[in-house]
Amino acid sequence: MNIPQSTGATGPKKTGGNGWLILVVAVALLFAIGKCSSTTGGASSSATVAENVGNAQEALVTAVAAQPPSPPEPLSPAGVRRGAARVSIAAKEELAGEMIYSQNCYDHVARAFSWRKLDECGGFDAEASSALGDGEPVGAEKEVAWFDTEAAAGRYLKAAVAAGLDADVADLRLAALQAKVNARHEVKPEAAPAVATPTGEPDDKSEPTDEEENVTAAV
Template identity: 85%
Template structure:
């Protein structure tokens, strides 16, 4: 059982555009700490959700990851293999989807929510 699944049920809320934008905007702040700082921010965000699920906070974490991933260049910085793998599309999507499903969304609803989040970040 995961920390999210062990929490009292929290009825799913609609995707939070404010949360998504807030997460995406934080990338420019954490970019000052380079890729390692971005990864730490993402880890802390998902740790927070694991302790106290909030749908808006989950959307903020997902928005951050989607924006961070979109800003990565094609080249892999030397010594940043862990950070690059953290933000790979499958890894980032997997984190978001796992929390959403553990919190009570079915897999299809979680996929749709993630797709809507990614569309908001990419517009």
């Protein structure tokens, strides 16, 4: 007798990892970043620029969250220094070169997350944002929006939280990172010259010491 085969829905097949998902999300991140960094004949509207920055940020979060959990590690001072130091190199291609470096850095985080690499990206963005100052170069709306203080902080914080860090801890980590970057620009005060202390003989009106009083009493 033929036993009818079950036609019910079966459970999802195990794929053995999230490799394909990570790849798809990374491609989406590259697409979002590409839109953010592409140039057009006309000036981009502020709304479109902000939307592109936001899309790149959300794609980054999705890509990091799809990767295997990475146990939190302490802030990497070496990573922060490396990122901050790279700004002067990328700046040779002006703001566009700085933006490309930052995007490539976070693309690496999206494909193969590591805390040190995240700290490097955060250090780069913090230094670039500081160097940008209050001025807004003409025709650099996309770059200025990318390195906006809140946008740069948002990328770092959201990636850290997506990797498993508590939001409050992520805030403290970012504050420590920014402090290290700011310390690079602090002018250390010069050591004050040593003041010579007079070592002359005591004058006649100085009070006698205990030993002198004892000697006088003995006499």
